[in-house]
Amino acid sequence: MTKKSKAAIGAAAIGSAAIAAALLYANKRKKKDEAKPTVPSGEKPETD
Numbered sequence: 001m002t003k004k005s006k007a008a009i010g011a012a013a014i015g016s017a018a019i020a021a022a023l024l025y026a027n028k029r030k031k032k033d034e035a036k037p038t039v040p041s042g043e044k045p046e047t048d
Helices: 003-034
Strands: none
16 A cells, blocks of 8 residues: 555545544434423423
8 A cells, every 4th residue: 555545544534533423413412402391381490
């Protein structure tokens, strides 16, 4: 292998890992936003 092909393989590995991390982070944020419970009607949110 030449130096250029090794560098290309390394860059591809780093790039794909970065994309995977970004997708996992976005999915985690999306689930966190959906998990907020709603307040029952007529009750103040501070009360249990």
